[in-house]
Amino acid sequence: xxxxxxxxxxxxGHTKAIAESVQKGAASVAGTTVNFMAVDAVDWDALNASHAxxxxxxxxxxxxxxxxxxxxxxxxxxxxxxxxxxxIAAGFTVSxxxxxxxxxxxxxxxxxxxxxxxxxxxxxxxxxxNSSKGSEADLNRLGSSAGLMAQGNSDQGVEGIHESDFRTxxxxxxxxxxxxxxxxx
Amino acid sequence: xxxxxxxxxxxxGHTKAIAESVQKGAASVAGTTVNFMAVDAVDWDALNASHAxxxxxxxxxxxxxxxxxxxxxxxxxxxxxxxxxxxIAAGFTVSxxxxxxxxxxxxxxxxxxxxxxxxxxxxxxxxxxNSSKGSEADLNRLGSSAGLMAQGNSDQGVEGIHESDFRTxxxxxxxxxxxxxxxxx
Amino acid sequence: xxxxxxxxxxxxGHTKAIAESVQKGAASVAGTTVNFMAVDAVDWDALNASHAxxxxxxxxxxxxxxxxxxxxxxxxxxxxxxxxxxxIAAGFTVSxxxxxxxxxxxxxxxxxxxxxxxxxxxxxxxxxxNSSKGSEADLNRLGSSAGLMAQGNSDQGVEGIHESDFRTxxxxxxxxxxxxxxxxx
Amino acid sequence: xxxxxxxxxxxxGHTKAIAESVQKGAASVAGTTVNFMAVDAVDWDALNASHAxxxxxxxxxxxxxxxxxxxxxxxxxxxxxxxxxxxIAAGFTVSxxxxxxxxxxxxxxxxxxxxxxxxxxxxxxxxxxNSSKGSEADLNRLGSSAGLMAQGNSDQGVEGIHESDFRTxxxxxxxxxxxxxxxxx
Numbered sequence: 001x002x003x004x005x006x007x008x009x010x011x012x013g014h015t016k017a018i019a020e021s022v023q024k025g026a027a028s029v030a031g032t033t034v035n036f037m038a039v040d041a042v043d044w045d046a047l048n049a050s051h052a053x054x055x056x057x058x059x060x061x062x063x064x065x066x067x068x069x070x071x072x073x074x075x076x077x078x079x080x081x082x083x084x085x086x087x088i089a090a091g092f093t094v095s096x097x098x099x100x101x102x103x104x105x106x107x108x109x110x111x112x113x114x115x116x117x118x119x120x121x122x123x124x125x126x127x128x129x130n131s132s133k134g135s136e137a138d139l140n141r142l143g144s145s146a147g148l149m150a151q152g153n154s155d156q157g158v159e160g161i162h163e164s165d166f167r168t169x170x171x172x173x174x175x176x177x178x179x180x181x182x183x184x185x
Numbered sequence: 186x187x188x189x190x191x192x193x194x195x196x197x198g199h200t201k202a203i204a205e206s207v208q209k210g211a212a213s214v215a216g217t218t219v220n221f222m223a224v225d226a227v228d229w230d231a232l233n234a235s236h237a238x239x240x241x242x243x244x245x246x247x248x249x250x251x252x253x254x255x256x257x258x259x260x261x262x263x264x265x266x267x268x269x270x271x272x273i274a275a276g277f278t279v280s281x282x283x284x285x286x287x288x289x290x291x292x293x294x295x296x297x298x299x300x301x302x303x304x305x306x307x308x309x310x311x312x313x314x315n316s317s318k319g320s321e322a323d324l325n326r327l328g329s330s331a332g333l334m335a336q337g338n339s340d341q342g343v344e345g346i347h348e349s350d351f352r353t354x355x356x357x358x359x360x361x362x363x364x365x366x367x368x369x370x
Numbered sequence: 371x372x373x374x375x376x377x378x379x380x381x382x383g384h385t386k387a388i389a390e391s392v393q394k395g396a397a398s399v400a401g402t403t404v405n406f407m408a409v410d411a412v413d414w415d416a417l418n419a420s421h422a423x424x425x426x427x428x429x430x431x432x433x434x435x436x437x438x439x440x441x442x443x444x445x446x447x448x449x450x451x452x453x454x455x456x457x458i459a460a461g462f463t464v465s466x467x468x469x470x471x472x473x474x475x476x477x478x479x480x481x482x483x484x485x486x487x488x489x490x491x492x493x494x495x496x497x498x499x500n501s502s503k504g505s506e507a508d509l510n511r512l513g514s515s516a517g518l519m520a521q522g523n524s525d526q527g528v529e530g531i532h533e534s535d536f537r538t539x540x541x542x543x544x545x546x547x548x549x550x551x552x553x554x555x
Numbered sequence: 556x557x558x559x560x561x562x563x564x565x566x567x568g569h570t571k572a573i574a575e576s577v578q579k580g581a582a583s584v585a586g587t588t589v590n591f592m593a594v595d596a597v598d599w600d601a602l603n604a605s606h607a608x609x610x611x612x613x614x615x616x617x618x619x620x621x622x623x624x625x626x627x628x629x630x631x632x633x634x635x636x637x638x639x640x641x642x643i644a645a646g647f648t649v650s651x652x653x654x655x656x657x658x659x660x661x662x663x664x665x666x667x668x669x670x671x672x673x674x675x676x677x678x679x680x681x682x683x684x685n686s687s688k689g690s691e692a693d694l695n696r697l698g699s700s701a702g703l704m705a706q707g708n709s710d711q712g713v714e715g716i717h718e719s720d721f722r723t724x725x726x727x728x729x730x731x732x733x734x735x736x737x738x739x740x
Contacts, residue, residue, distance in 0.1 A: 271494075295480060296515075296516065299516040302492065302494040302495075305484075305491075307484040308487075309487040310487075311452075330484040330487070364489065368552070
């Protein structure tokens with residue numbers, strides 16, 4: 001039995017919607033319990049007791065949101081005691097551009113995980129939508145490896161996120177839970 | 186009168202084609218001469234005498250190509266003497282995915298420029314293709330700020346690069362030349 | 371006449387002390403006015419009217435502090451209107467380790483600057499303390515190029531920062547102001 | 556029984572010396588076989604069959620050496636077939652400065668590992684040499700988390716590397732082998 005925690009910030013609901021798909025994918029793995037928590041309502045005992053932590057944030061001004069970073073700073077207590085050492089870590093981010101410096105947010109998540117001495121796992125997916133036969137309906141249409149990237153139009157709500165991003169998020173959550181199960185068997 | 190040098194590696198011609206659009210844009214700025222050189226045929230005197238250097242490489246395995254990096258290592262002579270200090274620097278990259286870790290290549294170019302004590306200039310463009318009214322025909326359709334990103338399908342030649350990427354490359358070359366002119370006036 | 375703004379967050383005073391040395395260096399350049407502001411007391415009109423902006427933050431958990439990032443998010447208004455386009459940008463960070471992921475914070479500052487279409491300038495200094503003849507008294511003893519790095523012991527106040535870091539900060543502020551003057555002449 | 560491969564480039568012997576300490580640490584873990592190979596003499600069958608791959612390179616001009624990057628490009632065959640999926644990955648780098656953009660090289664290694672769908676493991680060590688009680692003799696004296704950093708004076712051979720860096724390298728190799736053993740048990 002393993003526990004995967006998803007800790008996210010969502011400004012307008014896009015990141016929460018993607019987080020829910022990640023949750024669905026993780027929960028589909030037998031023996032996995034998923035904690036789902038926003039950064040302003042963190043259950044620290046549950047977080048510290050989980051086997052994997054998945055970080056989620058919109059990309060604002062080229063990085064994780066101030067709200068997420070404020071949460072990250074508060075993890076310094078767990079850092080000091082080594083409470084997250086050898087947990088599995090992964091991350092996802094959402095912004096309105098295809099790139100929009102989403103890579104910078106994922107890079108920060110990796111740095112945070114390394115400070116905590118966690119193991120980092122990426123998407124494990126080949127890039128989609130990168131040949132003449134591809135389309136935006138492909139899994140991993142944005143071609144990300146370090147973590148999950150999703151994109152939603154700036155003038156729309158959750159309906160502005162391509163459905164393939166939800167499928168990709170679900171596959172990503174499943175992968176993280178599978179890795180977590182193997183690591184803790 | 187200012188001189189802008191474009192130094193690039195191209196494996197299959199995609200990056201060279203984008204480099205040519207960058208060249209066209211830079212050359213459109215009055216008083217600008219453009220040097221165009223592949224990394225295996227560098228004119229070091231011309232490079233060291235230029236006012237701006239634009240780096241170009243495909244993104245291979247998440248970074249600049251080995252050929253480009255080998256060139257970058259050879260710039261250590263210019264580094265040692267400070268020959269590139271206060272030149273303008275910029276960069277572009279091409280790969281087959283929307284992301285595909287192109288940001289990693291641009292990040293390396295910035296690091297190289299900083300080691301040389303150059304000034305870094307990005308695209309200066311707002312992201313395109315990020316609302317319900319946008320499309321792939323938008324300038325900066327991939328939404329990059331640190332440098333120019335272009336994308337070409339993995340199973341096609343230059344015809345697999347969207348025409349908007351060529352327009353974006355031209356606008357990018359123009360911006361770098363304009364910044365170079367202002368810096369050296 | 372040019373105006374350089376230093377906008378910083380300081381948790382325990384180390385970053386503020388380094389910011390003051392940056393200020394001193396910038397103010398030493400003829401014709402330069404320096405605005406000095408903490409992220410919780412930003413004068414937005416002054417910031418938007420300045421010719422250069424220098425970002426400063428401690429490195430907390432591998433990135434800029436939550437307080438700094440919250441400020442960075444609030445710059446989205448200036449981003450939307452392009453208010454910072456073509457300003458000079460630079461940055462500095464402080465932490466208790468020699469590395470301690472300070473590079474991650476400087477990388478974020480560069481990303482923020484690129485989103486705003488600013489020009490990035492680094493230390494312009496060769497690395498110190500990297501040969502058998504070197505010492506911690508060398509300028510740029512930590513060997514940083516993208517921006518200024520300073521280090522202060524975790525169990526001390528400002529007295530735990532090496533005096534060479536203050537000299538390096540001053541030289542860095544001077545360089546940024548000189549670049550700003552040249553760009554706006 | 557697990558196999559850990561160390562694949563490295565060394566220009567002047569510093570990186571090879573550190574690689575040997577990593578090897579010693581990895582080999583100290585019961586049941587671990589270590590492959591040791593330079594990038595110009597890669598045994599691809601052995602590499603593809605190993606349970607973990609540790610990348611090593613000097614930091615040249617702010618990134619992995621051209622020689623290492625040329626090797627990384629040649630791993631595209633393994634990438635295409637997914638041959639390295641779910642292997643453990645880690646990395647180390649050496650340069651003459653305390654920072655000297657070593658973080659950029661480690662960041663590239665992580666990107667390479669993510670493209671291959673590997674799991675990344677860092678130093679797992681708290682930073683040393685960051686308080687009034689610390690010294691350069693501390694383990695992890697440079698304060699790195701994403702991978703191993705070592706430093707050797709630019710005007711010296713292997714004797715210019717602090718002995719604590721060799722101890723840190725050994726502890727790092729041990730950690731990677733332990734993680735590999737747990738992942739494959």
